[in-house]
Amino acid sequence: MKTIIEPFRIKSVEAIAMTTRDQRQRYASEAHFNLFALDSENVLIDLLTDSGTSSMSADQRAAVMRGDESYAGSPSFDRFEAAVKHLMPFRHVIPTHQGRAAERILFSIATKPGQHVPNNTHFDTTRANVEAQGTHPVDLVVPESLHLDSDGPFKGNMDIDRLQAFIADVGPAAVPLCMLTLTNNAAGGQPVSMENIRATKDVCARHGIPLFIDACRFAENAYFIKLREPGYADVPVTDIVREMFSHADGCTMSAKKDGLVNMGGWLALNDDAWAAECGNLLILTEGFPTYGGLAGRDLEAIAVGLAEVVNEDYLTYRLAPPDTWAVISSRPGSPSSARSAGTRSISTPARFCPISRHFDIPAKPSPSSFTFTAASAAAKSAR
Numbered sequence: 001m002k003t004i005i006e007p008f009r010i011k012s013v014e015a016i017a018m019t020t021r022d023q024r025q026r027y028a029s030e031a032h033f034n035l036f037a038l039d040s041e042n043v044l045i046d047l048l049t050d051s052g053t054s055s056m057s058a059d060q061r062a063a064v065m066r067g068d069e070s071y072a073g074s075p076s077f078d079r080f081e082a083a084v085k086h087l088m089p090f091r092h093v094i095p096t097h098q099g100r101a102a103e104r105i106l107f108s109i110a111t112k113p114g115q116h117v118p119n120n121t122h123f124d125t126t127r128a129n130v131e132a133q134g135t136h137p138v139d140l141v142v143p144e145s146l147h148l149d150s151d152g153p154f155k156g157n158m159d160i161d162r163l164q165a166f167i168a169d170v171g172p173a174a175v176p177l178c179m180l181t182l183t184n185n186a187a188g189g190q191p192v193s194m195e196n197i198r199a200t201k202d203v204c205a206r207h208g209i210p211l212f213i214d215a216c217r218f219a220e221n222a223y224f225i226k227l228r229e230p231g232y233a234d235v236p237v238t239d240i241v242r243e244m245f246s247h248a249d250g251c252t253m254s255a256k257k258d259g260l261v262n263m264g265g266w267l268a269l270n271d272d273a274w275a276a277e278c279g280n281l282l283i284l285t286e287g288f289p290t291y292g293g294l295a296g297r298d299l300e301a302i303a304v305g306l307a308e309v310v311n312e313d314y315l316t317y318r319l320a321p322p323d324t325w326a327v328i329s330s331r332p333g334s335p336s337s338a339r340s341a342g343t344r345s346i347s348t349p350a351r352f353c354p355i356s357r358h359f360d361i362p363a364k365p366s367p368s369s370f371t372f373t374a375a376s377a378a379a380k381s382a383r
């Protein structure tokens with residue numbers, strides 16, 4: 001197994017409480033074995049999520065001090081907007097307090113009750129926001145996504161045949177937009193290939209259906225394309241990212257992931273009429289369009305985070321923990337097997353613990369983000 005040298009220096013650390021096995025058993029039992037009910041200060045190694053857990057780099061902290069908190073016309077918004085458009089060249093960028101707010105605004109404007117939104121796999125907040133409009137979320141991920149032992153490089157892909165069949169079945173008028181989630185979080189964080197993004201766009205374009213990307217882990221997805229898809233090995237990640245978004249009509253984003261900040265998000269899109277309606281809805285619940293649900297300092301931190309997240313030394317380091325897990329789990333005799341994914345590796349608890357039956361403990365995605373998020377700030381400060 002290759003050793004990865006951390007591409008950063010650590011300037012600041014936060015102490016965590018060491019716990020004993022007995023204490024951990026008690027905390028888990030008191031929380032009824034529900035990870036969401038634990039007090040975070042009792043958690044020694046936090047595998048719950050990567051969302052918002054990224055440390056800030058020295059440059060981000062410096063940028064925070066530049067935050068302009070004016071209600072309207074803040075230059076912090078200009079820097080945020082320019083950083084987003086550099087990677088995701090959409091005409092309109094609408095800041096929100098996090099990804100789910102962007103989803104709610106988009107689906108409120110774009111969908112009607114009874115319509116359908118296909119996706120490779122909906123993340124749970126996306127699914128909930130689609131359903132909240134009376135619209136049906138439909139997951140059309142490739143079948144190998146569901147087979148832990150299969151070794152495909154892009155197990156997050158949309159199943160293009162099923163997408164075509166689905167649109168033919170319900171009719172294009174019943175599909176107000178289609179989504180692709182990069183990486184495919186709810187399907188084990190597996191990536192989506194450029195070929196698949198292009199093919200999805202082709203199908204959508206043929207039927208006049210806009211394609212939106214759920215962009216949460218766009219940099220990670222781009223790096224997988226560089227590593228695994230023929231023709232991209234020598235293409236800079238920034239160019240891969242720009243190509244990914246060139247095939248889409250818009251995106252929703254949680255900056256708590258690949259924005260490398262603790263809070264934030266946005267909705268970006270090309271359609272002027274939809275953008276105007278979304279902007280109005282934004283003012284109703286999030287804030288004026290030059291800050292959305294965010295402070296000026298948050299916008300500054302995102303602008304810097306977006307420049308830092310496409311650093312390839314950082315991405316190499318970031319993918320190391322899941323890769324290591326995949327190597328361990330694919331050894332002969334290992335109780336688990338998984339194609340490495342970015343945020344997660346999937347294991348089957350029943351194979352680790354033969355006395356458990358799989359209906360007692362269904363397959364559990366284990367985010368390996370704890371390793372990279374704890375260190376990401378320092379990683380960035382070295383850039």
Ligand SMILES: Cc1ncc(COP(=O)(O)O)c(C=O)c1O
Pocket residue numbers: 051098099100101123125126181185186214216253254255256264265
């Ligand atoms: C793929 C994906 N989409 C959307 C979201 C929602 O983002 P937020 O938590 O910022 O609302 C998440 C959060 O984990 C996610 O992973």
